[in-house]
Amino acid sequence: MIPSRDECIEILKKNNTPLNVIEHSKAVCKIAEEIAEKLSKKGIKVNKEIVIASSLLHDIERQKENHVAEGANLLKEMGFFEVSEVVKKHSLYKIEDKEIQPKTVEEKIVFYADKRAKGNKVVSLQERFDDLKKRYDTDLSKEFEFAKKIESELLGK
Numbered sequence: 001m002i003p004s005r006d007e008c009i010e011i012l013k014k015n016n017t018p019l020n021v022i023e024h025s026k027a028v029c030k031i032a033e034e035i036a037e038k039l040s041k042k043g044i045k046v047n048k049e050i051v052i053a054s055s056l057l058h059d060i061e062r063q064k065e066n067h068v069a070e071g072a073n074l075l076k077e078m079g080f081f082e083v084s085e086v087v088k089k090h091s092l093y094k095i096e097d098k099e100i101q102p103k104t105v106e107e108k109i110v111f112y113a114d115k116r117a118k119g120n121k122v123v124s125l126q127e128r129f130d131d132l133k134k135r136y137d138t139d140l141s142k143e144f145e146f147a148k149k150i151e152s153e154l155l156g157k
Contacts, residue, residue: 001079002049005029008056011078021062023120029055031122032113035154039105046105047082054086054110068100090114095143102150112150125151 003011012022032055036046057080061070072088089102090111102111118128129144 001081002053002083003057003080005052005056008053011057012060015060015074017060018063020119021059024117025056025059027117027120027122028058028110028113031055031116032109035109035113039109039154044105046109050082050086050106051109053080053083054090054106055113057083058087058090058110058114060087086110095146101146105154108150108154112147112154115147 009022012025017025029052032051033048036048036051039046040048057071057075059067059071061067061074064070068088068091072084075084075087086104086107087110089100089107091100094100102108115125115128116122118131123131125144125147129140129147133140
């Protein structure tokens with residue numbers, strides 16, 4: 001079961017997801033859809049419904065401590081198993097852990113699209129990581145390299 005775009009927005013609102021997080025999620029979705037479309041045109045099979053739903057719902061529990069796991073669990077409880085699996089893999093936290101690294105094309109698209117949206121604006125990976133580094137005062141060089149690798153896989157950059 002995969003919720004539609006409108007259902008995703010309703011789910012976010014009913015969950016009291018802050019408006020700025022919803023706007024961020026819409027930006028992530030826009031980026032993700034563009035990438036899915038490019039890949040589809042190249043003949044790569046992409047489940048666009050999963051990409052749209054996962055990108056819209058990836059931060060559903062953003063206000064909670066471990067928002068990635070909390071969001072994935074909530075979505076699983078709601079019956080959105082495929083979406084839950086993609087959401088589970090959008091984090092930078094413990095990126096070296098193979099269990100949470102994005103592997104499918106849909107997981108990679110949502111992971112990467114999230115790293116290109118600063119708030120509701122589309123930015124470069126560099127700008128997004130500079131912002132994250134400043135905001136969380138931590139070294140994200142390993143995570144930046146991982147994101148660049150995903151970018152290269154998806155877009156050939």
